[in-house]
Amino acid sequence: MPTSSPTRLLQLASGLALCSTLGLTAALGQTKPATAITVQVNKPGAPVSPIMYGLFFEDINFAADGGLYPELVKNKSFEIQGQHFIGWNALLGAAALQTYTVTTDRPLSATNNHFARLTAAQASPNAGIVNEGFRGMGVKQGAEYTFSVYLRRGPGNVSGLNVTLEEQGRPGSGPVAATAGRVLAQAQIGGLTPEWKKYTVVLKPTATAAKAQLKLTMEGAGTLDLDVVSLFPKDTWNKRENGLRPDLVQLFKDMQPGFLRFPGGCIVEGRTLSERYQWKETIGDVAARVPLINRWNMEFKHRSTPDYYQSFGLGFFEYFQLSEDIGAEPVPILNVGMACQFNSSELAPVTSTAAAGPSAPEAHSHDNDPTLETFIQDALDLVEFANGPASSPWGAKRVAMGHPAPFNLKYIGIGNEQWGPQYLERYEPFMKAVKAKYPNINIVSSAGPAPDGDLFDKATKRLRELKAEVIDEHYYASPEWFRKNAGRYDNYPTTGSKIFAGEYAAQTVAIGSPDNKNSWDTAISEAAFMTGLERNADKVTMASYAPMLAHVDAWQWTPNMIWFDNLRSYGTPNYYVQKLFSLNKGTTMLPVQLSAGARNGQDNLFSSAVADDKTGDIVVKLVNYSAEARPVTVALQGVKKLGKTGKATVLSSPDLNAVNSLDQPLNIAPQEASFKVSSSNVTYTLAPNSFTVLRIPGKR
Numbered sequence: 001m002p003t004s005s006p007t008r009l010l011q012l013a014s015g016l017a018l019c020s021t022l023g024l025t026a027a028l029g030q031t032k033p034a035t036a037i038t039v040q041v042n043k044p045g046a047p048v049s050p051i052m053y054g055l056f057f058e059d060i061n062f063a064a065d066g067g068l069y070p071e072l073v074k075n076k077s078f079e080i081q082g083q084h085f086i087g088w089n090a091l092l093g094a095a096a097l098q099t100y101t102v103t104t105d106r107p108l109s110a111t112n113n114h115f116a117r118l119t120a121a122q123a124s125p126n127a128g129i130v131n132e133g134f135r136g137m138g139v140k141q142g143a144e145y146t147f148s149v150y151l152r153r154g155p156g157n158v159s160g161l162n163v164t165l166e167e168q169g170r171p172g173s174g175p176v177a178a179t180a181g182r183v184l185a186q187a188q189i190g191g192l193t194p195e196w197k198k199y200t201v202v203l204k205p206t207a208t209a210a211k212a213q214l215k216l217t218m219e220g221a222g223t224l225d226l227d228v229v230s231l232f233p234k235d236t237w238n239k240r241e242n243g244l245r246p247d248l249v250q251l252f253k254d255m256q257p258g259f260l261r262f263p264g265g266c267i268v269e270g271r272t273l274s275e276r277y278q279w280k281e282t283i284g285d286v287a288a289r290v291p292l293i294n295r296w297n298m299e300f301k302h303r304s305t306p307d308y309y310q311s312f313g314l315g316f317f318e319y320f321q322l323s324e325d326i327g328a329e330p331v332p333i334l335n336v337g338m339a340c341q342f343n344s345s346e347l348a349p350v351t352s353t354a355a356a357g358p359s360a361p362e363a364h365s366h367d368n369d370p371t372l373e374t375f376i377q378d379a380l381d382l383v384e385f386a387n388g389p390a391s392s393p394w395g396a397k398r399v400a401m402g403h404p405a406p407f408n409l410k411y412i413g414i415g416n417e418q419w420g421p422q423y424l425e426r427y428e429p430f431m432k433a434v435k436a437k438y439p440n441i442n443i444v445s446s447a448g449p450a451p452d453g454d455l456f457d458k459a460t461k462r463l464r465e466l467k468a469e470v471i472d473e474h475y476y477a478s479p480e481w482f483r484k485n486a487g488r489y490d491n492y493p494t495t496g497s498k499i500f501a502g503e504y505a506a507q508t509v510a511i512g513s514p515d516n517k518n519s520w521d522t523a524i525s526e527a528a529f530m531t532g533l534e535r536n537a538d539k540v541t542m543a544s545y546a547p548m549l550a551h552v553d554a555w556q557w558t559p560n561m562i563w564f565d566n567l568r569s570y571g572t573p574n575y576y577v578q579k580l581f582s583l584n585k586g587t588t589m590l591p592v593q594l595s596a597g598a599r600n601g602q603d604n605l606f607s608s609a610v611a612d613d614k615t616g617d618i619v620v621k622l623v624n625y626s627a628e629a630r631p632v633t634v635a636l637q638g639v640k641k642l643g644k645t646g647k648a649t650v651l652s653s654p655d656l657n658a659v660n661s662l663d664q665p666l667n668i669a670p671q672e673a674s675f676k677v678s679s680s681n682v683t684y685t686l687a688p689n690s691f692t693v694l695r696i697p698g699k700r
């Protein structure tokens with residue numbers, strides 16, 4: 001290959017960048033004196049929480065439907081109240097269909113009691129409806145997609161249903177005629193009966209398309225009823241029938257997360273209590289799960305998404321299953337009896353009646369007039385669902401869904417991001433009821449949406465008095481805030497309640513601004529802050545970036561850790577920072593001192609260290625927030641034995657505004673190389689604007 005080729009130039013550029021990370025900038029004329037860093041290997045600190053770094057999942061930005069949950073049909077059961085045909089369109093309206101309506105005449109079930117009824121006065125190839133999917137349907141050439149539907153033949157001579165997967169055409173405008181997209185796959189379903197029956201065929205696209213659509217047309221004239229229309233890829237994580245999108249799960253698993261927090265987030269609360277997330281409505285038969293409006297669908301006028309609903313195909317059983325798949329502790333967050341305080345602030349009344357035992361699974365329904373006891377009972381029943389034996393009412397539900405073994409739930413969050421006396425007066429009886437029934441469950445409590453202020457201080461004080469195990473703190477702020485607050489937990493109490501840094505992300509413009517970017521500046525600033533979390537492993541037990549997922553065509557909030565379209569996905573620089581901390585969390589915190597007693601972050605140098613007793617390595621994390629290379633000497637104080645070769649993993653970019661994208665997913669990604677270790681004083685040169693992880697084999 002000619003040396004002037006783009007590939008060769010890229011290799012040369014990568015090589016020079018790698019040389020910089022290996023400390024060779026000094027050989028190229030770097031004369032800046034080395035900064036001394038002492039790692040007290042012989043004075044180990046607190047153990048690092050085995051679940052220190054994890055994942056925060058919320059159904060925002062089309063993270064579930066249209067994202068992690070790969071059902072391609074939007075509104076498959078026609079159950080969205082007031083908008084029963086959202087996602088669907090008639091092909092030619094009255095020209096082909098005499099009627100096109102939703103009815104409840106002898107439905108499939110009481111929970112799924114709406115269905116579509118199509119009536120054509122005469123046979124026509126355009127007598128039918130089209131589903132648009134979630135900003136289109138992403139399908140791959142040669143992959144298999146299971147189409148299923150419930151059908152019932154009515155009056156007339158309708159003999160079948162034609163199923164066509166096609167690319168979305170171009171809509172007509174003025175003198176420009178509409179164009180039809182090319183056909184990707186076709187099938188025909190026959191053998192219709194006067195009673196409901198499920199039919200299934202497999203579609204295999206002849207080409208890849210990011211924005212396809214599903215067309216269903218009647219064969220013959222007359223009436224045809226249809227319900228629970230599904231187009232589901234066979235290629236799912238672990239090849240499950242109701243499985244998850246594998247590329248996204250792989251990104252999760254690659255992080256080796258300690259925990260998975262779900263289902264949010266403000267989505268737990270709902271804008272009103274009637275719109276709250278109710279976990280009992282999300283288990284059991286997928287076809288019987290009733291959709292609910294998504295709290296984020298109209299929250300931001302600049303990103304209005306009125307078609308955003310939750311199908312609950314991804315429900316609590318699937319969340320527990322996902323946690324198990326990726327080796328993470330499940331951390332479900334439950335409503336405390338409060339609707340979102342940024343919306344209605346609706347409250348469930350506090351009464352004197354205490355929750356008793358498990359409620360019967362058959363008795364639960366969508367309770368729109370709940371008291372606090374309703375929410376407490378839901379929590380108690382959830383623990384039984386996750387951990388109870390097959391002989392228990394809710395444990396039997398889990399077993400019936402195909403998971404005989406308990407999920408071994410250890411954590412429950414009471415409330416998401418509530419604040420004020422309204423939260424505390426509900427939290428206390430809630431906490432006491434859970435502890436009385438399940439004393440070994442760890443409870444996550446809320447310090448509110450802000451990391452400081454009067455409400456934060458009062459909540460923290462009261463929660464510590466109540467001996468809360470874990471207090472959830474949130475912070476969305478500028479990159480500068482994260483760098484300045486690397487020492488936030490230095491003066492927190494070392495005993496009592498632990499901290500869960502439950503939601504954080506640096507914002508380039510402003511909190512919730514549509515112009516925020518997942519820039520290297522945000523990621524490296526978060527890395528600087530996280531050295532402070534690690535230095536305080538005796539106080540901080542869990543941490544997670546938020547939000548995690550966003551569809552590039554259907555987002556409401558920025559920034560986000562992982563972005564995707566209908567076919568592709570990528571990790572942001574922020575993702576790689578989180579991943580490097582998680583993969584290198586170690587087992588024991590090691591104290592780190594900078595020369596002349598400098599504080600962490602002074603002169604834009606941030607550091608932390610851990611011992612990894614599983615591998616025998618000493619792990620040093622270093623952030624150089626500077627446009628210049630920085631030589632350092634890491635003194636491993638009291639180390640007993642050293643290996644000869646260490647490994648450096650580096651994230652760096654000369655451009656703090658640099659980002660990753662679908663077309664350049666690895667624009668900023670970890671680079672690995674080895675370096676020599678000749679003594680307990682390890683010399684290394686940090687690249688400009690870099691986050692570096694040094695793994696040094698050594699015994700302590």
